[in-house]
Amino acid sequence: MAAPIFLSYRWVDGVAPARVEILDREMRLRGVPVWRDVRELGAGGLNEVVAADALRDLSCGCVLYFTEAVLDSWFIKSVELAAVRHRIERDGDFFVTAVFDGVDSEQSEILRREIGVDPGDYQGIFIDQTVDFEAQMRPFASQVLRRYLATVAGEPTAVAVDTWNEIPLAVEAALHLNWASGDSGAGPLPIEPEQLKDAAKDVEAALRARTDCRDLRVSGNVHLSSAFLVGYSFREPTGWRIVADHARAAVEIAGVAADRQDWRLNLHPNQNDSTELVVQVCASAECGHAVRRHRRGAEARAELGVFPADGRPGRRSLEGAKINPLGAAIVATIREARERYGVASSELYLACPWTLAMALGWNFASSGPVVVHEATAAKDSYHPNPLRLP
16 A cells, blocks of 8 residues: 555544645645545544554654644644654654644744654744745645655556545555546545646656656546646656556557547638637547537637547547557647647547547647646536646
């Protein structure tokens, strides 16, 4: 299983502080597996034993959300911090950091003595109450990610992505990305597309700083916009290569020659002043009706339709080895449309395996701005809050 970060905090009147939710979310957005009581302890569980065991044996580090209430918490001081001290004595790689919220340096010194960490080596953040808390959590979460990755062994880096369900800590992938757009209608960690973009940048930068190996192994159950974002974040110019483990076949996403194979790529210009290219990739389902309902007559400078040669979309019509060459061919046609028709941006509507969405993102390097639309749960239209890149 992944060795998670233990998140320690004080409940107040039976309620977790709202800021803990933000801290938890920002770390998980960046792929850090987080051990947290609300997910790991069931009602009536042996809280003391389970929490202490998680710190002593399972986790690779501890993040403490430190407020004045912590100083009065018997559980934190006698159970959690006792386990932290035990772990530090046994494991020099175990790290501890804290978010000091509403406390001064003198109060934080009490914590330092409790843990037994040299204050000169202690890393944490004092919250500036005049600055947005969420804005302060993004760089802090990125620091935690880098510390966490320093404890991860093995190449290539394994990444689990799930935008529908929680990723259990038992999953051995180094990074656990629970990504789902707030408009997707599903997912354990609903967030806005802009937050996803920030997280993706931070993950790529942290992985690049960790190793010279540019290989990723990605598995999961992924919304198409999130799959596209993963591919785009680790796209061709960055030097990353991706193996996407789909249930039906593994897909290698790396530099290949574009190949349309037996797929029809129909590019049609329109006579209007729009600078948009509408791209419909109808690989696993016909999506034209949903696109028309979503756009409601909005004009496009050109339209690109991607269809199986027999005109019958279906998940079995696209084999693993064909996905990346087809993705390269689609993106090459988008570049052609940009040059021929003066297209400024691409509006991407996908009905395809998530591996093809990831391959499209990886190949999209120099193809200009793109808007990726996520279909509604009913598949009869698209959500109003798309993913915009770059």
